[in-house]
Amino acid sequence: MRKKTLYSLRSPYRESMDIIGFQFGQGEKAMCVVGAMRGNEVQQMYVCSQLVSRLKDLESEGLISDNCEIMIIPSANYYSMNIGKRFWTMDNTDINRMFPGYDLGETTQRIAAGIFESVKGYKYGVQLASFYQQGDFLPHVKLMETGFTDHELMKYFGLPFAFIRKPRPYDTTTLNYNWQIWETQAFSLYTNATDNIDEPSAKLAVDAILRFMSANGVIKTKIPGGYITEMLDEKSLVQIHSPVAGIYKSFVKTGDEFRKGDVLCEITDPLDGSVIRQITAPTDGIVFFRYNRPLEFEKTVLYKIIPFRR
C-alpha cells in the first residue's frame, strides 16, 4: 500500500487540506473508488476506510492481480467534515458539481481538477454517492446513462438492484458523468446511510466493490454471496408524494413488501395530534426509498416504490 497526497490546499487559518489516496498493486490503472466529497458523507468515507483495510490484507497475501493498480480516496473534503458542513467550507459550493474541474479556476474547481487528475484514466470507477433527497435507500448501484459504460457490468457488484438514470443538466458536472466522458466505466454506489455509519450496509458495499474487482480480474480472490441483480430504469420507480404537511409516521421500512391498499404511513397534525391523512400503497411493491425525517412538507417525496410483479 502506498499512501499519497493527491492534492493539497492551503488555508489562511487551518492546516493544509491534503487529499489522501491509497494505492495498491502496480501496473495499469484498473480501479478507483472515491468516497466522501461532501462533509456529511461519513458512511461513504467509512466504506472506503474498510476497503483500504481489506485491500491491505489482500495485498499482503499477494491477491492483487498482476499489472493492476487500485486507488482508494476515502475523503476529498474533510475540511467540511471537521466543521459539520455538507458543502465547501467557505462558499458552500459542491465539489461534486465542479468536475472535470479547472486548475486555474475557483477553489472547488481547483480541488475537483486535482482529484480528477488523479482519478482519470482508470478502467473502472466507483463513487460512493449520497442523494439530494433526505431518506433511506435500499443499497444499489446506479449508472448515469452516457452511452459509454456497459450496463451489464453493474451485475458484478451483486447488489439486489441496479438502476440506469438519464442525466439531467446539473449532472453534467459530477465526477461520475465526467469519468465516463474520459472513458472510465463509472458507477455510483449507494448504501442506506450518509451522516451515520451503518455497519451492515457498509459491509455490503465493501463486499460489492471487492466482488466487482474480483469479477473483472482486478483481485485474485472470490467474494462469496451476492444477489442476482435486478436491472431497472429509474423511471420505473413509483414516487409517492405527501398530499399534506405535518408529522410523518411510517409503518414500513426500506425493503418491505406490501400490497396495493396497505397503509404505508400516516400524517398527523403537528399541533393537535389528529391524523390528517393515511397514505396507502397505489400498487403492490417494495419500498426502495423512504423519507426519514419526522417533519415533512406538502409534496415531499415520501416513498419510491419498485412495483412488484406477482
Added chain:
Amino acid sequence: MIEEVAKAGLSVNENIVIKKNRYVGSDNKEPSGKRVCIVTGIHGDELEGQYVCAKLANVLQNNLALLNGTVDIYPALNPLGIDSITRGIPLFDLDMNRIFPGSTEGTMAECLSADIISDISGADICIDIHSSNIYLREIPQVRINEITANELIPYAKMLGCDFIWVHASATVLESTLAYSLNSIGTKTLVVEMGVGMRITCEYGDRLTEGILNLLKNLGMWKGECKPVKEPIISADRAVEFVNSGAAGIFIPTAKHWSHVKCGDAVGSVIDPVTGNVEEYVTSPCDGIIFTLREFPIVYGGSLIARILGGETNA
C-alpha cells in the same frame, strides 16, 4: 393586486407562498395586451432586486394611468431563503436556479419551480434580477447566453446597465430559470448587479429607470423616462478571470469599474498572521474591471476580479 403563484404546506402550521404583485394599466381603451415580468430572489442572499421591485411597484401604483398592459412583479421566488439568509432553499440540496423547468411530479422545490414557469410563460419579456453573491461585487450588467444573443441584445440595451456579457453556452446552465423560459419562447434577460446581502440604491435606481425605459419601448409606459446609457457589449472581447494564487486576506487597490493596463495592480493577498504579502495580484490584460472581490478571505482559486479586455470608453 397580490396573487399567489405557487403554494405548498410547510411542516408546522405554515405555507410557503410565492407571490406576485400584478399591475394592470388603467387605460382600457387601448390596452396593449403586453405583459412584462420582473422576478428576483431565486437566491436568498441576493437582495438588490428587492429594492428594484419595491421602487418599481411604487412608481406603477402611483401612475397606473401611464401604464398599458400588465407588469407582474415577483419579489421572492425563494421566500424561505431570503427570510433565513440562505442562498438556496432551506432543507433542499440543489440550487433553485438549477432545477428549472421543475416538475409537477418532483420534490416540493421542483413543483414550485414548475408553477413559476407556468405563471411567467407567455410574457413578452421577463427580467430576472440577481446580485452576484456575498463574495463579489458586480457592475450592473445583463448576462445573455450566446444562443439567444441576437434576439435579446436589443432589449438588454434598453435597461440602462453598463455592460452586456454574452457568455458561452453550458449544459449545466440549461436548468436555469432564464434558459428554461427562453427555450419556451418567453424572452428572459438576466441582470446581475451589486453584491450579496446588500442593497446598492444607485444601481437599483438605474435599473428601475431602465425597466421603465424598456416598458416605454414596448409601448407599455406613457410616462417620462430618463435617457439610459449605451452599454458595452462583450462580444468579440475577451473576459479575463483573475483568481487568487495564495490564501490570505485580499486587499484591493484597483477600483471597481476602472480601467487597468496589463500588469497593473488589482490588489494584494496578505497573510493575516505574518503580515507578509503572499501575492501581488495584477491584471492579465488591458481592460476594465467589472467584477471585484468584496469578501476579503481568499483561498487559492478564489475569484478576485473579472476584466473585460479591449478598448472601452466607460
